[in-house]
Amino acid sequence: MFRIIGLALGALLPALASSALAQPALLERGRHLVEVTGACGNCHTPMGPQGPVAGRILAGGTVFDEPPFRAVAPNITPDPETGIGRWTDAQLARAIREGIRPDGSLIGPPMPMTLYRGLSDQDLAAIVAYLRTVPPVANRVERSVYRITLPPAYGPPVVSVAPPADTPVARGEYLANAVAHCMECHTPMLPTGQNDRTRLGAGGMEFRGPWGVSVARNLTPHANGLGGWTDAQIVEAITKGVSSSGRQLAPPMAFWAYANMTQQELGDLVAYLRSLPVQP
Template sequence: MKLAFDRGRRTRAATWVSLGLTFAVALVVELTFADSSKADSPLDSKGDQGNSQVERGRYLARAGNCVSCHTSPGGPAFAGGLALNTPFGKLYSTNITPDPETGIGKWTEEQFARAVREGVRPDGAHLYPAFPYTAYTKLSDEDVSALFAYMKVVKPVSFTPPENEMGFPANQRWALGMWKMLFFDEGRFLADSSQSEEWNRGAYLVEGLGHCSACHSPRNFMGAEQASMAMTGGEYTDKVPSGEIRTWSAPNLTDVPNGLGSWPMEEVAAYLRTGRNGFTETHGPMNEVILNSTRHLSEGDVRAMAVYLKSLPGNVGNIGKAASAQVIEDGETLYNVNCGTCHQPTGLGALSEQAGAKLVGNPLVQASNPASLINVILYGPHLAKLPGPKRWKDMPEFGSKLSDDEVAAIASYVRSAWGNVGGAVTQEQVAKQR
């Protein structure tokens, strides 16, 4: 049945679709691939570095990875100006140093708490959910107070980020109020009495400060996280190693074969703590999460996060259709010629500088959207400079060597071989990532 809309209804529908898409892509910050972590802002000379509340706030700011989003490439920590690219223009992160004119120096703790947990500025305007108040709403009063204490004594920076470059209707902040009515549940984290203290700590960090679901959950057409598909993988835009902005995909974090099913809890913790484990090494957009946030957390907190993640109910998510037998056959041949020497014909790789990482059970390889896998094949992985010895041989880029259909065939093969359950990759998907 064909539905007829009057002009007003069509306009409202188009407005909501545009806003929804804008919010969806604006929920994830464009991260610059740094070879080293961004430094915390030094404490102002008047700040008390021995103050336990300030130090707690510093720790919490690291847990929330605040510096990555509120620092522009090469700019002062927390001074803002990082660009968030969306199909409707750009948003820029704000200055959250205590500068009284361009930062939050005149804010009260109550105003700070409302911004963090409700997404409302002191002037009453709604904040775009690029700032993850949808997760930070779970923070306790004590943690918000400690964060405020820390942000008030970091070095103030007089800097006004560029104005947002958003077209209509995305530039209408009033519409965010209606979006919140539909999709935002304001409220603190409530511990589950049936779970352990460690599990609850992990849930608080993953669902609150860590805001992991912002990247690792798919969203509806209005840009809200789909609760029924939580942590099954999401999409965002970011730079590839050559500098262009492309789609990336965050993998499934639930306990299934295409998620964290094959990773023991200790391996999950090792990855968060060091950026490496027996399966993979951090690269691309995850670099700054490891370098600026999780590697600074206590062993207890990292373990708690791993315990919670491993408890997530399994959900394979949207796998997609399987590739044809002919594509798999072609992909296997191309894989053995171009990839098999390092990753092994078995896909198991090896812990050797002359070998590649493990592809069997790899969450990124099997992500619902193959964008990240395609990016790695085309451009090579952008590895972080982690402490400790290298575990695997550096992977070159294959974009200049392989055609779109060849990359699609290899990707389709590794997503379905050795018990992997990823769907087919098309030539068009590869062309988009180029």
């Protein structure tokens, strides 16, 4: 059975661990979170012309060189020398949800730590359990360099997070923020390297890569955003990378991962985007 990952989850995991049937369900939930809705590989897996590089899944090394930082995605496979193989479950859970490594140092952007603080206890447990099953890859990556001052922490220790309320908008908000972190890229960034939450979903961030420069779209119901789009067009953009005009959308959005989202997840996400305050 999987190991209990920290005091905050101590009350949750015994209930899951009490049944032998819980483990497959937990791992499948973790796989879906890591590979589909969370699209962790979009940053942590090296990408080639055809997408994720085989044999290097979650091995890190992707460089994000922006004015505030030169961040290098770490190896999050269970390799004991270059990955997370020697981290305890509690240390891994804390790194994911609070951005604090086992040595006490802070994980900086573009890891969306302020959003991951909203991961529910159940989903955090599932992610940790699944990452333990990923094939280890030996790949030592360079350290990130920050040209901004990182905060001492992203907030007080997270004790426990409940699942979202069982409504489409609440589930969509959880998905777009705590899991898929859509708002990390689609919300303007402050000079501190954190998102301007007063302009949630307003878009405008630039992303440079082999494709040139792509600009994050306004996701609010504004006329310059998704106001004129149908629900089906929004879903097609998320899962196929095609805009309402039929134009092919550019990376770095993980269309390859989001194509495997469930119909309920997509419906919830659309419901949440429709509920956002209009941003010009």
